[in-house]
Amino acid sequence: MNICEHLWIKRGYDPQIYTNLGKGNFVVHPVEVNESVRSNTVKEESGFDVIPLKLIAVQDRNRHNTPVYAYGVCKVFVLCEIIGGEFEANIETVQRDFFDISSLPSPLATEKNNKEQIKLCFQAFRSENWSTVFD
Numbered sequence: 001m002n003i004c005e006h007l008w009i010k011r012g013y014d015p016q017i018y019t020n021l022g023k024g025n026f027v028v029h030p031v032e033v034n035e036s037v038r039s040n041t042v043k044e045e046s047g048f049d050v051i052p053l054k055l056i057a058v059q060d061r062n063r064h065n066t067p068v069y070a071y072g073v074c075k076v077f078v079l080c081e082i083i084g085g086e087f088e089a090n091i092e093t094v095q096r097d098f099f100d101i102s103s104l105p106s107p108l109a110t111e112k113n114n115k116e117q118i119k120l121c122f123q124a125f126r127s128e129n130w131s132t133v134f135d
Contacts, residue, residue, distance in 0.1 A: 035078050046096055047087035051081035056124040057117075057133040065111055077117065079124055 031040045038052050061073035087096045099105055101122050104115065124130045 011117075018132060032073070037078065046085070048080075048082045048085040050082055050085075052078045053078050054079040054124060054130055055132045056121055056130065058135065059117070060135045065114060067111065073079055075117075077119070077121055077124075 031037055034064035057077055059075045059076075059077070061075050062068045064075070087093075089095065097105075101119065104118065109114070120133065
């Protein structure tokens, strides 16, 4: 992964948020039953096989993203190394790409990831001694 790039996906149909059509966001996926954060990271949404390297942050979604949900969501940001895999467009994810911090995709699905969260991920990527941020 290039030092200035992060994976971005463009949504088609999102089973959690029906209004997300055509917006871009980081790979976001709920942890499935009988899965862990480590085992569930990235593959389904991006098609990439990855090795999780660093826990960037654990955040209460309602403290960082709008609109506020009636239920709680714990967001876990993980830095990963891509080791293989191929992207195939599907009903949930219609496009994937990489971007530089100076050229964030628009429109951005801020209900999933906002600019501050993306900047946090870039900072963690560049840091050799990152300390996990958590609420």
